[in-house]
Amino acid sequence: MSLQCAGITRNGGRCTVSVSGAQQFCHLHDPARSEERRRAASRAGRAKPGSREVVKLKAELGELKNDVLDGKVDRNKAAVAVQVFRTIVQVIELERRVRETDELSERIAELERSSSRTGGGRWTGRTG
């Protein structure tokens, strides 16, 4: 006998995944697995700095698109919102470049420090 998952999907509807036997939820909605999923998600978020912002932006843009298409948001206001989104994207890009440049100059400084520590003498071969 197969039943329907008791979970609720992100858009508020009933999950349509069928489950069997004693299971009440599919693997996506199983409360026992939610902690595991949350940890995996936060690990993924830590792996790439700034990626969480991008994911959030994408979600917000998707919502905005739906709201505009549904007539919930005025087109002119949506156009302004899109301008704001573009600016945020530019700032994120700028932050990324600054971070990369910082990392690069840190690495160069570290190389310079380590090469000055060795004094350069070991590279000249014979002494005297």
Ligand SMILES: [Zn+2]
């Ligand atoms: Zn489900």
